[in-house]
Amino acid sequence: xxxxxxxxxxxxxxxxxxxxxxCNYSSSVPPYLFxxxxxxNQGLQLLLKYTSAATLVKGINGFEAEFKKSETSFHLTKxxxxxxxxxxYFCAVSDRSNTGKLIFGQGTTLQVKP
Amino acid sequence: xxxVSQHPSRVICKSGTxxxxxxxxxxxxxxxxxxxxxxxxxxxxxxxxxxxxSKATYEQGVEKDKFLINHASLTLSTLTVTSAHPEDSSFxxxxxxxxxxxxxxxxxxxxxTRLTVL
Numbered sequence: 001x002x003x004x005x006x007x008x009x010x011x012x013x014x015x016x017x018x019x020x021x022x023c024n025y026s027s028s029v030p031p032y033l034f035x036x037x038x039x040x041n042q043g044l045q046l047l048l049k050y051t052s053a054a055t056l057v058k059g060i061n062g063f064e065a066e067f068k069k070s071e072t073s074f075h076l077t078k079x080x081x082x083x084x085x086x087x088x089y090f091c092a093v094s095d096r097s098n099t100g101k102l103i104f105g106q107g108t109t110l111q112v113k114p
Numbered sequence: 115x116x117x118v119s120q121h122p123s124r125v126i127c128k129s130g131t132x133x134x135x136x137x138x139x140x141x142x143x144x145x146x147x148x149x150x151x152x153x154x155x156x157x158x159x160x161x162x163x164x165x166x167x168s169k170a171t172y173e174q175g176v177e178k179d180k181f182l183i184n185h186a187s188l189t190l191s192t193l194t195v196t197s198a199h200p201e202d203s204s205f206x207x208x209x210x211x212x213x214x215x216x217x218x219x220x221x222x223x224x225x226x227t228r229l230t231v232l
Contacts, residue, residue, distance in 0.1 A: 036223075041205075041226065041228065042225055042226060043118070043120075043207055043209075043223035043224050043225045043226050044158075044207070044209075044223040045223070046115075046220070046222075049220070090157060090158070094219075100146065100211050100219040100221070101148075101160060101163070102148075102160070102221060103160075104157045104158045104159075105157060106156070106157050107155075107156070107157050109155075
């Protein structure tokens, strides 16, 4: 069975500081991994995805994530936080079968202080 | 990617009534859609996979008779919460599955529907 763990339900950074949101996965097969962002009362927007190509993945809004198989991690980073980055972030793993199901982590709330 | 809409965006109903939520794929013919529910400050929990022209596949623990899913066309799936109770109050989100690569599909999410049962 696959699973995703996001370390830290709440992360607070100052505007301009580095953003690091942690995600570790468990999978018996090479995974497909995703990061989504959710603003209040809205659906999810895809930030970036890893689908077994380059291990360093660049996404929208300046975010990037690195797939590290040895650490079973897929941490999300952004060099300089912006106030508009404040939102809920979800890491997810796909089971790679025809079902296409996504298994989500618990989510991390990012707070950006001025 | 696919553009997905949901209607209504929010609904308030009395306990015991039924509520229908629509999920539409506006620019893509979707054979597969997913329905999730999300409690406040929590993650998304998959409820069921909606397959066009066939019965939905429900996740373990989800009551099929309570959460009726109909995927009658390639652009519309509906979720009906029957005999709703306050504990059904939640944020319901649908997604559309689109083939994105040789071996994987990508999901595009609707904006969600906030259901409040009084």
